[in-house]
Amino acid sequence: MKRADRLFQIVNFLQGRRMAVTAERIADEFDISIRTVYRDIQDLIITGVPINGEAGVGYMLDKSYYLPPMTFDVEELEVLMLGAAMVSSWTDTDMSVSAQTLIRKVRNALSERDRETFEGIALFAPPSRARPPWNINxxxxxxxxxxxxxxxxxxxxxxxxxxxxxxxxxxxxxxxxxxxxxxxxxxxxxxxxxxxxxxxxxxxxxxxxxxxxxxxxxxxxxxxxxxxxxxx
Amino acid sequence: MKRADRLFQIVNFLQGRRMAVTAERIADEFDISIRTVYRDIQDLIITGVPINGEAGVGYMLDKSYYLPPMTFDVEELEVLMLGAAMVSSWTDTDMSVSAQTLIRKVRNALSERDRETFEGIALFAPPSRARPPWNINxxxxxxxxxxxxxxxxxxxxxxxxxxxxxxxxxxxxxxxxxxxxxxxxxxxxxxxxxxxxxxxxxxxxxxxxxxxxxxxxxxxxxxxxxxxxxxx
DNA sequence: CACCTTACTGACACTTTTTGTCAGCATGGT
DNA sequence: ACCATGCTGACAAAAAGTGTCAGTAAGGTG
Structure with missing residues (x-):
């Protein structure tokens, strides 16, 4: 479990720095060898964490937010799905697209059986009538x-x-x-x-x-x- | 990395079975010894996965949904927060509470710096006027x-x-x-x-x-x- | 261009972790 | 009382992770 923990911490460390971080810096921070940093980073990338490395510069985490493994109860997950669907209906196109992506990501992370649970809990009639159109972004x-x-x-x-x-x-x-x-x-x-x-x-x-x-x-x-x- | 992967898979395996699963069954499934199953389960519990074991019965996952580590971009996370806030404003008390919990959980999972980013993106005036009250649950x-x-x-x-x-x-x-x-x-x-x-x-x-x-x-x-x- | 910094890879010996086996105790259900 | 099963400790074998070293490639800088 030691390594798994460290991997989380490395992500946390990278997150919230706008400058690139060198492998050496990470090695110092966690008191491990540079070689191990390279191995860790590689495994993180394989797991899907969006880390970019550049020679002569260092590592940068894509401007993205990493959530550790979490558990939700039915209600919470339902709020997530419902909320995303509401946002999708009531905001502009850009955000609607993000909402769809969010929904898809979360659905894919669930097991087949659980997915059904959240099928069709809520639909949203597009608010085209009620909502006055705005012309700013x-x-x-x-x-x-x-x-x-x-x-x-x-x-x-x-x-x-x-x-x-x-x-x-x-x-x-x-x-x-x-x-x-x-x-x-x-x-x-x-x-x-x-x-x-x-x-x-x-x-x-x-x-x-x-x-x-x-x-x-x-x-x-x-x-x-x-x-x-x-x-x- | 082998073990970390297996831990995720075990949760996935437990999820979506309404009957208890014995350690032996898990051992078979993943081709490991029973002893290892006990060790894995313990580590999962330490990590916060809500698994309950009972002697003579087996293991059951609390009716909860486990999300593996995921990354979201700003927009997606904003949709999540916005959506939860909207749900909190526009549904009944029960769900509003879940929405608050969801928001808190996700906020806590973010680093201090990131939290600020999502401060005050959206507020919601309670829809008390517009929304006709309903008297069913x-x-x-x-x-x-x-x-x-x-x-x-x-x-x-x-x-x-x-x-x-x-x-x-x-x-x-x-x-x-x-x-x-x-x-x-x-x-x-x-x-x-x-x-x-x-x-x-x-x-x-x-x-x-x-x-x-x-x-x-x-x-x-x-x-x-x-x-x-x-x-x- | 030369030179520095840094990412990245392979190999190999060393260290740590994980695993299986076995033995035994505790608890729930019949 | 008895069985099925969860759970724990110990220890040796297997596997994974780690450090060191040597080398390549790719940015950045003067």
């Missing part, structure tokens, strides 16, 4: 949230008046059939939310922001007393 | 779908007329803010769907059904030309 917004990149918005308010402002995107909020972006508005100096279907144009500024005590998502949540576990 | 219906147990329904149709019928539950369908149950109606001898918020009473009959070519979910889907990947 959903995926791009999620990326901006992750990277904390400011967005310049051309937005129509309830009265149809068009305004422009720069906001710090903090989160996406799904309220009915409508997606909204929650952000800190630099114009109003306050939290605001923007319906995606009312955004005329979104420009990604390439400017990044840091959370401050006044502008952080946490602050907003606290101000709502939003502690009921609805946060992902 | 969502979880129980899902169980009936899984077990293929007939349900006796007291249902109010669009005109408010109350009818009773026995149906074979096939799937749950989420159409807007509304959940519906898709089933084969034994009264009408056809597929029908029933809004959960219009169900007055549901009785689980304890009677089970087998899919037939005429009454299967697949048949229904085929009749719709429903092949756009929206199925979980």
């Amino acid at each position: 959903f995926s791009a917004i999620r990326r901006a949230v992750r990277k904390k990149e400011k967005i310049h918005l051309d937005y129509s308010d309830e009265q149809g008046r068009s305004t422009e402002r720069t906001i710090r995107p903090l989160s996406l909020v799904f309220v009915g059939p409508v997606w909204m972006m929650l952000g800190w508005c630099e114009l109003r100096k306050d939290f605001r939310h923007f319906r995606l279907d009312r955004v005329n144009q979104a420009t990604f500024t390439g400017e990044f922001f840091e959370d401050t005590p006044e502008t952080s998502l946490q602050t907003y949540l606290d101000s709502l007393g939003y502690c009921d576990g609805l946060r992902p | 969502f979880s129980a219906i899902r169980r009936a779908v899984r077990k293929k147990e007939k349900i006796h329904l007291d249902y109010s149709d669009e005109q408010g007329r109350s009818t009773e019928r026995t149906i074979r539950p096939l799937s749950l369908v989420f159409v807007g803010p509304v959940w519906m149950m898709l089933g084969w109606c034994e009264l009408r001898k056809d597929f029908r769907h029933f809004r959960l918020d219009r169900v007055n009473q549901a009785t689980f009959t304890g009677e089970f059904f087998e899919d037939t070519p005429e009454t299967s979910l697949q048949t229904y889907l085929d009749s719709l030309g429903y092949c756009d990947g929206l199925r979980p």
